[in-house]
Amino acid sequence: MIGLENQNKKAISVAAEVIREYHLTDLQPLLHAIGVNYVDNT
Amino acid sequence: MAVFGRFKAGKSSFLNHLLVRPVLPVGVVPVTSVVTDICYAPQEFAEVIFPQQDKVEKIPLSEIHAYISESENPENRRGVKAVCVFLPEMAPCRQLRLVDTPGLESILAHNAEASLAWSPNTDLALVAIGVDPPLTQQDVSLIERLRRLTPNVSVLLTNMDLLGAAEQQEVLDFVTSQLRTKFPEGLRVFPYSVKPGYEEFRQTFKAEHLAKSLAQFEKEDSAAISRKLYTLLSSAAGYLNWRATPPK
Ligand SMILES: Nc1nc2c(ncn2[C@@H]2O[C@H](COP(=O)(O)OP(=O)(O)OP(=O)(O)O)[C@@H](O)[C@H]2O)c(=O)[nH]1
Ligand SMILES: [Mg+2]
Numbered sequence: 001m002i003g004l005e006n007q008n009k010k011a012i013s014v015a016a017e018v019i020r021e022y023h024l025t026d027l028q029p030l031l032h033a034i035g036v037n038y039v040d041n042t
Numbered sequence: 043m044a045v046f047g048r049f050k051a052g053k054s055s056f057l058n059h060l061l062v063r064p065v066l067p068v069g070v071v072p073v074t075s076v077v078t079d080i081c082y083a084p085q086e087f088a089e090v091i092f093p094q095q096d097k098v099e100k101i102p103l104s105e106i107h108a109y110i111s112e113s114e115n116p117e118n119r120r121g122v123k124a125v126c127v128f129l130p131e132m133a134p135c136r137q138l139r140l141v142d143t144p145g146l147e148s149i150l151a152h153n154a155e156a157s158l159a160w161s162p163n164t165d166l167a168l169v170a171i172g173v174d175p176p177l178t179q180q181d182v183s184l185i186e187r188l189r190r191l192t193p194n195v196s197v198l199l200t201n202m203d204l205l206g207a208a209e210q211q212e213v214l215d216f217v218t219s220q221l222r223t224k225f226p227e228g229l230r231v232f233p234y235s236v237k238p239g240y241e242e243f244r245q246t247f248k249a250e251h252l253a254k255s256l257a258q259f260e261k262e263d264s265a266a267i268s269r270k271l272y273t274l275l276s277s278a279a280g281y282l283n284w285r286a287t288p289p290k
Contacts, residue, residue: 008271011271011275012271012274012275014278015274015275015278018278018281018282019278022281022285024277024278024281027274027277027278028192029159029161029162030270030273030274030277031212031274032162032269032271033162033163033191033266034213034271034274
């Protein structure tokens with residue numbers, strides 16, 4: 001992902017873990033929106 | 043660039059006018075029922091995307107009404123996830139996708155749900171607000187919501203032709219000043235009308251908004267990602283904080 005620093009990547013995986021663990025379905029589309037770019041550009 | 047807003051604000055009409063082509067269905071009752079993407083391809087065609095493993099069906103452009111209009115696909119019974127329209131007319135801005143969304147606040151709740159469910163994908167948001175009524179609480183809540191997803195949110199003040207010159211200025215001043223009190227960092231407001239005689243609004247919009255956004259595409263894109271990231275992390279952190287019961 002353009003301009004995404006390593007600590008941000010780490011933070012995204014932590015957020016993803018929190019979302020999964022606690023079923024925060026409201027946040028899933030947002031994670032997906034970032035995640036798509038994240039996969040595309042790295 | 044995704045266009046959001048109250049039903050009948052003129053979102054689809056605006057995109058048709060921008061494209062100088064009646065691609066999207068418009069009408070006096072709630073019309074758009076499915077999120078519709080418009081992007082560049084050398085030949086025109088459309089794709090209907092279904093949620094099941096992202097099944098895609100290729101169709102002629104003339105058939106999109108059957109999938110994206112409330113009258114032909116009521117409550118989106120066909121279960122369409124999105125429709126992508128490919129047009130040669132998009133050649134001057136091929137990095138860009140224009141996105142039409144179903145209207146908010148109508149009696150048809152599924153339309154608002156479809157729009158809001160798609161909203162996290164937006165990088166450049168445009169909120170369409172008709173001149174009558176000019177700016178509601180719901181419009182402001184929508185702007186707040188979109189600003190958690192991207193810093194680039196602007197307002198399109200539609201149906202300007204319904205007002206005389208003095209009233210146009212009055213409404214523009216009112217909306218601009220109200221927005222300034224709510225969003226001190228500023229929000230651009232673009233007056234618009236699809237009626238003949240108002241082509242200068244389209245020119246200004248293209249020059250002041252589209253061209254500028256395209257010129258700094260990567261910057262805008264990464265600003266939108268940073269904003270989403272911030273919102274995501276602070277929401278997750280907020281949830282953890284709320285869960286953490288302090289020790290007795
Ligand atoms: N006078 C005037 N009427 C307009 C203008 N733009 C749109 N309209 C009319 O407003 C009505 C609604 O237009 P649409 O483009 O379907 O509105 P929409 O926001 O896409 O509506 P939904 O898809 O239902 O959310 C139509 O009857 C249009 O002809 C404008 O600039 N001036
Ligand atoms: Mg519409």
